Every structure is written in C-alpha cells, then in structure tokens.
Amino acid sequence: MGAHRGLRDGLLPDRGFTLNQEACAAVPSPRDSSLTTRTIPNAMAFEGRRQTAAGGIDPNASIGRREAAAEDVPSQQVFDSHSLMWDHGKGRELPVAAREADEAAAVIARYARRHGDTQRYSLLSPAALLATQERQRAIADLFVRLGWLDLTDIRLLEVGCGTGGNLLEFLRFGFKPEHLQGVELLPASVAQARLVLPASLRIMEGDAAGAAASSVPEASQDILYQATVFSSLLDAAFQQRLADTMWRWVRPGGGVLWYDFTFNNPRNPDVRGVPVERIRQLFPEGRLQVRRLTLAPPVARAVTRLHPTLYTLLNTCVWMRTHVLAWVAKPK
Numbered sequence: 001m002g003a004h005r006g007l008r009d010g011l012l013p014d015r016g017f018t019l020n021q022e023a024c025a026a027v028p029s030p031r032d033s034s035l036t037t038r039t040i041p042n043a044m045a046f047e048g049r050r051q052t053a054a055g056g057i058d059p060n061a062s063i064g065r066r067e068a069a070a071e072d073v074p075s076q077q078v079f080d081s082h083s084l085m086w087d088h089g090k091g092r093e094l095p096v097a098a099r100e101a102d103e104a105a106a107v108i109a110r111y112a113r114r115h116g117d118t119q120r121y122s123l124l125s126p127a128a129l130l131a132t133q134e135r136q137r138a139i140a141d142l143f144v145r146l147g148w149l150d151l152t153d154i155r156l157l158e159v160g161c162g163t164g165g166n167l168l169e170f171l172r173f174g175f176k177p178e179h180l181q182g183v184e185l186l187p188a189s190v191a192q193a194r195l196v197l198p199a200s201l202r203i204m205e206g207d208a209a210g211a212a213a214s215s216v217p218e219a220s221q222d223i224l225y226q227a228t229v230f231s232s233l234l235d236a237a238f239q240q241r242l243a244d245t246m247w248r249w250v251r252p253g254g255g256v257l258w259y260d261f262t263f264n265n266p267r268n269p270d271v272r273g274v275p276v277e278r279i280r281q282l283f284p285e286g287r288l289q290v291r292r293l294t295l296a297p298p299v300a301r302a303v304t305r306l307h308p309t310l311y312t313l314l315n316t317c318v319w320m321r322t323h324v325l326a327w328v329a330k331p332k
C-alpha cells in the first residue's frame with residue numbers, strides 16, 4: 001500500500017524522530033496532561049536535568065542506547081527483574097498469576113481514589129492545552145515521516161482509551177471511525193467514550209490483556225496506541241502480558257505508538273514512570289524511536305499562569321520534559 005511506503009523505506013533522521021532505532025519524543029491529550037500534571041513534581045524534573053547534564057545529551061540529537069538508559073533510569077526508579085515488580089517498597093510476594101489477576105482490579109481501585117482530574121486536564125487550562133497541542137504536532141510529524149499522508153486506510157486500536165479523547169483526536173487527523181477501536185477497563189469511561197464517539201467506532205469494555213478484546217484478530221492493526229496506561233500498571237508481569245497482546249495485534253510493518261512519562265512521583269504510589277529501557281524490554285522485537293516531550297506539568301502550570309509563551313520557552317530545555325512519544329516499529 002502506498003501509504004506504507006515510508007515504513008518500508010525507513011525514516012530520515014532529523015530533529016525529531018530518528019533512524020537509529022532508539023531515541024527521541026511528542027504531546028498529551030486532556031487526560032494525558034492530567035496524569036502528567038499530578039505525576040511529575042519539580043524535584044523529578046530537576047533530577048532529570050542533573051542526569052541529562054551529566055550524560056551530556058543533546059536535546060536535538062538522537063539518543064543512543066546507553067545515553068537513553070542514562071537519561072531515563074533515574075536512581076529512584078529501579079526495575080526489579082527478579083521479583084517482576086517495580087521496587088516501590090511494598091514487598092508483596094504474590095505468585096505471578098495472582099498478581100496479574102490482581103492488577104486489573106487494582107487499577108480500578110486506584111482510579112476510584114482519584115479526584116480533581118477534570119479541571120487539571122481541561123483544555124481550558126493553558127498548560128493542558130499546550131501539552132496536548134505539542135503531542136498532536138509530534139504525532140502528525142511521525143505520521144508524515146512514516147509516509148502515512150492519507151490515514152483513511154490506517155487501522156488503529158487504543159488500549160486504555162479512557163473517555164475517548166485521543167480517539168476523537170485521531171478522527172480529526174483523518175482516520176475513518178470504522179478503522180478506530182478502543183478498549184477500556186472502567187465502565188464509566190466506556191460509557192462516556194461511547195457518548196462522544198461515532199457508533200461505528202467500536203469501544204470494548206474490560207481488560208485489554210484479558211477476554212475483553214479477544215475478538216481482535218492477530219496482525220490486524222497498523223497502530224496500537226497507549227497513552228499513560230503503562231505508567232498506571234504497577235505489576236511488571238501484567239505490563240508484559242499487555243505488551244505481548246498489543247504486539248500480536250500489530251501487523252508486520254506497523255507499530256506501537258506510545259506516550260507516557262518516564263519519571264516517578266514519590267508522592268503518588270499509584271503510578272510509575274516507564275523509562276525508555278523498559279519500553280525496549282516490553283517490545284524486544286521492536287525497533288524503537290523515541291522523542292521526548294511535555295514540559296513538566298507542575299512547572300507548566302506555574303509558568304503559564306504568568307504567560308502561556310513561557311511553556312514553549314522552558315520546553316526548549318529537553319531535561320524539563322517528562323514524557324516520551326515512542327514508535328516501536330514491528331519488522332516486516
């Protein structure tokens with residue numbers, strides 16, 4: 001298909017996405033920025049700066065494997081591959097199967113504890129709006145680089161689609177509603193998504209790694225999208241199962257589109273930053289390109305109260321960005 005020419009031919013290196021299968025960056029939706037905002041304290045942004053400066057990473061250069069690891073695995077954020085849990089001090093010793101079964105229920109409980117998200121993530125907040133627009137530009141840039149100038153034939157499935165904000169954005173990009181699908185765990189979010197999205201856009205309710213989306217054929221999707229879902233999954237085995245499911249759904253030549261934050265918030269044990277090295281572990285067969293974006297939300301909220309242009313100004317410092325937009329290409 002002509003639309004897939006860019007993937008076959010590879011991408012040209014530039015300031016954003018690069019060819020070296022590793023590095024790079026992009027923007028959030030209302031809910032992206034919401035999660036972002038409450039997740040990344042100033043302290044972590046400054047931790048990121050220290051490490052980045054020490055590693056000498058050029059904001060505009062592609063990030064090599066070792067450099068990306070240095071930038072994205074801060075000392076507070078240790079992935080414990082032996083216990084298969086993020087080491088955040090809970091010390092639970094459950095068998096893997098029990099932990100995985102637990103995790104979907106635990107996500108529901110964590111979201112039930114959340115309050116005050118709506119206003120924080122509202123597009124009427126300059127910080128949320130600017131972060132959303134930044135991510136949209138980065139995604140558009142990626143599609144162009146992939147050679148997907150006409151999206152009407154491209155099929156995309158979003159895991160953890162929330163209330164459907166991202167799928168609405170993809171409709172505006174030019175996807176056909178019947179080529180878009182979402183899976184979402186929370187019934188209230190599913191109901192809201194179905195209200196705002198066209199009926200021909202299928203929203204499935206339940207655990208994306210479980211039976212909810214078992215009707216999705218293997219290799220049927222060009223793009224599997226996740227935005228700030230993996231950072232809310234604290235069980236590493238469950239993360240891997242969801243990643244494996246997503247990978248099966250992607251056709252060779254397509255890929256996983258990933259937007260999530262990379263730093264922990266010591267004040268919020270319900271989320272966990274996902275370093276670039278972890279994305280690589282989750283999709284070992286993928287070719288990873290990463291682009292860093294999103295001004296640290298607490299900073300963004302503070303400075304946009306003074307003037308919205310300060311978002312753009314401070315965001316030129318790559319170490320002030322807390323998220324990555326990653327494209328994990330599935331080889332043909």
Ligand SMILES: C[S@@+](CC[C@H](N)C(=O)[O-])C[C@H]1O[C@@H](n2cnc3c(N)ncnc32)[C@H](O)[C@@H]1O
Binds near residue numbers: 031104160207
């Ligand atoms: C932070 S929200 C992000 C929502 C949406 N992706 C966005 O960017 O606006 C994460 C969402 O993932 C959903 N989720 C988490 N684990 C899931 C799973 N295993 N299956 C389906 N949805 C899941 C949660 O219910 C929640 O709505």
